[in-house]
Amino acid sequence: MSEKEIFLTIKQNGSSELIIKKSRFITSMARTTTVxxxxxxxxxxSKQYRDATHNTFAYTIGLNDNQVKESDNGEPSGTAGVPELKALQLMKLKNVTVVVTRYFGGIKLGAGGLIRAYSNSVTNAVENIGVIKRVLQQELIFRVPYNRFDEVDHYLKTNNIFIANTEYGVDVKIHIFLDSNEQEQTKNDLTNLLAGQVNFTNGEKRYNEIPVEDNNYHEQ
Structure with missing residues (x-):
């Protein structure tokens, strides 16, 4: 499956906060698809936290990190925006903008401490907000008699294929979404299950969202 068919992003817009040596680091994140x-x-x-010491940021737009930008907003060069961007890229997140707001607490962190603080702020926010996998899937539509629906439903559940919609008429019209590499096998299995008495129609293609349950994003 190509990178254009599957990518990771944050589950939703959100924020989190860390206190590091009396400085407040407020991380705000959003899903963004354009600059x-x-x-x-x-x-x-930046307007919301206009009284903050710094409003640093980073973003990555496009499924191949086509457009990226970062800003230290007054912090020492390379200690804020760059580690924020690297944190996003290490987790392979796409189409995300992060702003890390700092209220200085009176204790200097040093360059290394700042890099860790800004990087950890992003990682912590992502863990709190959650990550989803966006997968480009093809809709497959087919009909089954009522007396065969339980068998088909069992097959789909066993193979972790979600029924997006069912329409009840003379028979049952079923809508499912499949990854590109699942289509032929699923069609073959259903054809065999229903002894050839089934026809398939392709519907729309769309990105569906699948929760990522663990934090090993780089292994997805």
């Missing part, structure tokens, strides 16, 4: 959306989010958060 304009990213800039609008950065401006919104």
């Amino acid at each position: 304009d959306e990213a800039n609008a989010f950065i401006q919104k958060i």
Whole structure:
């Protein structure tokens, strides 16, 4: 499956906070698909926390990190925006903008401490918000008699194929979504199960969201 058919992003917009040596680090994250959306989010958060010491940011737009940008916003060069961007890329997150707001607490962290603080702020926020896998899937539509529905339903559940919609008429019209590499096998299995008495129609293609249950994002 190509990178364009599957990618990771945050589950939803959200924020989290860490206190590190009396400094407050507030991390705000949003799903963004264009540079304009990213800039609008950065401006919104910077305005919300206009009294903060720093509003640093990073974003990655596009499924191949086509457009990336980062800013230290007054922190020593390379200690804020870069580690934030690297944290996003290490977790293989796409189409995400992060703003890390710092309220200075009076204790200097040093370059190494700042890098760790900003990187950890992003990682902590992602763990709190959650990650989803967006998968480009093909809709497959077919009909089965009522007396065969339980068998088909059992097959689909056994193979972790979610029924997106069912329509009840003369028979049962079933809508499922499949990854590109699952289509032929599923069609063959259902054809065999129903002794050839089934016809398939392709519906729409769309990105569906699948929760990622663990934090090993780089292994997805």
